[in-house]
């Protein structure tokens with residue numbers, strides 16, 4: 638059976654932590670769907686189209702390297718419903734901390750009850766990137782800091798353009 642992974646997140650912006658999970662997931666699945674959740678009422682830093690572009694350009698080399706299809710899409714439904722609609726049997730999540738763990742295990746448990754055919758797979762964050770969060774990247778960039786150590790170069794460029802550095 639083909640393993641199809643669904644990796645949901647906000648990706649606002651895409652960080653090296655996300656890239657670590659995407660690169661490692663690409664070695665485990667036959668097809669990877671990266672899904673940008675749209676939360677109405679939450680004003681994002683980057684518009685959906687910008688986030689799609691960031692993910693597309695950074696995922697393309699991994700898709701070639703691993704010989705798998707990596708699709709980028711958006712969703713505004715429950716993630717289990719979006720995963721099923723995308724034909725996925727695995728939901729991929731990254732675990733950074735005990736805080737992530739508490740929340741993620743609850744969510745995986747509830748998702749398992751709603752969709753017993755979809756398994757959540759956790760990848761432990763790599764030590765080099767486990768401290769990175771998109772929220773802090775947004776704060777650093779908006780206060781004039783340099784986000785280069787935390788995001789792909791193309792995203793750092795977009796942040797500089799956005800905040801005029």
Ligand code: ADP
Pocket residue numbers: 645646647648649652653654655657658729730731732733737761762763766767768769770771772
């Ligand atoms: P953030 O929590 O940084 O705002 P998202 O909501 O887009 O980012 O997170 C989507 C998924 O990526 C979640 O499973 C989250 O745990 C994972 N993730 C985010 N940052 C990292 C990181 N530095 N290392 C590993 N996983 C991460």
